[in-house]
Amino acid sequence: MDPLRNPFAPGAGSRPPELAGRETIISEARTALGRIIAGRSAQSQILLGLRGTGKTVLLNEIENIAEDEDYLTSLIEAPEDKTLAELLYPQMRQVLRKLSTIEGARTAVNAALSALRNFASVFKISVGEIEIGVEPTPGYADSGDLEFDVTEMFELIGKAARTAGRGWALFIDEVQYLKEKELAAIIVAVHRINQKSLPVVVFAAGLPQMAQLSGDTKSYSERLFTYPSVGALDAVAARDAIRNPLHKEDVEITDEALARIVEKTEGYPFFIQEWGHHAWNVAEKSPITLEDVERASVRALERLDRGFFKVRMDRLTNAEILYVNGMARLGRGPYKSTDVANMLGKKPTSLGPTRASIIQKGMIYSPSYGTVDFTVPLFDDFLRRRSGF
Numbered sequence: 363m364d365p366l367r368n369p370f371a372p373g374a375g376s377r378p379p380e381l382a383g384r385e386t387i388i389s390e391a392r393t394a395l396g397r398i399i400a401g402r403s404a405q406s407q408i409l410l411g412l413r414g415t416g417k418t419v420l421l422n423e424i425e426n427i428a429e430d431e432d433y434l435t436s437l438i439e440a441p442e443d444k445t446l447a448e449l450l451y452p453q454m455r456q457v458l459r460k461l462s463t464i465e466g467a468r469t470a471v472n473a474a475l476s477a478l479r480n481f482a483s484v485f486k487i488s489v490g491e492i493e494i495g496v497e498p499t500p501g502y503a504d505s506g507d508l509e510f511d512v513t514e515m516f517e518l519i520g521k522a523a524r525t526a527g528r529g530w531a532l533f534i535d536e537v538q539y540l541k542e543k544e545l546a547a548i549i550v551a552v553h554r555i556n557q558k559s560l561p562v563v564v565f566a567a568g569l570p571q572m573a574q575l576s577g578d579t580k581s582y583s584e585r586l587f588t589y590p591s592v593g594a595l596d597a598v599a600a601r602d603a604i605r606n607p608l609h610k611e612d613v614e615i616t617d618e619a620l621a622r623i624v625e626k627t628e629g630y631p632f633f634i635q636e637w638g639h640h641a642w643n644v645a646e647k648s649p650i651t652l653e654d655v656e657r658a659s660v661r662a663l664e665r666l667d668r669g670f671f672k673v674r675m676d677r678l679t680n681a682e683i684l685y686v687n688g689m690a691r692l693g694r695g696p697y698k699s700t701d702v703a704n705m706l707g708k709k710p711t712s713l714g715p716t717r718a719s720i721i722q723k724g725m726i727y728s729p730s731y732g733t734v735d736f737t738v739p740l741f742d743d744f745l746r747r748r749s750g751f
Contacts, residue, residue, distance in 0.1 A: 369607035412570065
């Protein structure tokens with residue numbers, strides 16, 4: 363069939379043609395945005411899920427809703443090599459510059475810009491040729507304490523936004539890469555803006571351990587955030603994610619073919635897009651058949667092994683590769699850390715640093731005490747294919 367009409371969108375963060383099974387998350391985000399800009403209380407959100415479940419897609423969708431609701435929006439991705447202050451500074455500056463065009467908000471905006479200049483100075487942020495254009499005012503966002511200064515900046519931006527009749531929505535992807543002090547700064551800032559009923563809200567996305575990490579960082583975080591789970595789609599939603607885009611292109615798929623895609627992908631949205639994409643391309647005509655899906659499966663696995671899986675494998679050291687291979691040899695997770703150690707003929711305590719390093723790289727996580735599992739769905743299958751065991 364014509365590849366130009368292929369409706370499926372494999373790729374990191376690419377919006378699928380059908381956001382099946384995510385209606386509740388989107389509805390709750392829309393409600394929170396509406397309440398907060400109206401001066402009512404609502405919780406910020408941290409979306410939790412494995413790789414490939416569509417967290418980034420949902421963040422982008424919620425960002426679009428926020429813009430429709432008259433919010434200024436900022437999106438940052440927390441990398442492993444930049445500080446939170448460096449990530450926030452250009453976003454906060456951009457928001458304030460946009461608010462400065464609103465006549466009645468200029469006094470509040472200038473106060474925030476003055477504090478932002480202090481913020482850049484105290485955290486030694488290189489601003490290049492950019493000039494903020496206001497004089498710094500001592501005593502605002504210049505303590506050098508990240509918690510205090512981020513909170514003060516959020517409060518000043520919130521006041522400026524409220525004066526302008528707007529809101530500010532901050533989106534943070536890969537939030538698990540924030541350092542403990544940085545995560546604490548975000549939580550404390552959200553706490554303060556909630557107390558002040560300011561039109562500022564945070565939506566973040568991260569791996570499943572974030573709920574525990576945020577709770578460990580600040581005990582009251584569970585009252586500030588909701589933690590929607592973004593997992594594999596159930597069978598009904600998975601079928602809709604495949605069949606509905608095909609129907610919009612006047613293409614059918616047999617029940618057997620549809621069932622095989624759901625089985626192969628286990629309902630994970632990223633893999634549904636991959637299998638749907640290849641099934642369309644190998645099929646000569648409608649309907650897509652089971653034979654088409656079998657041929658598509660070969661192509662999908664080859665591309666995933668060369669790209670999606672290999673990129674993550676390349677980040678691991680030899681010792682870490684041995685550890686994850688040991689996990690895969692045990693079958694499907696979650697895995698007891700003691701079982702992995704026994705498989706490798708090691709004492710559990712001796713593998714602690716290796717396990718911690720792989721967790722830090724975002725490849726595995728601990729779903730409960732004494733257990734580990736992969737953050738990338740079907741990664742254990744890849745390891746077994748790769749190593750032939």
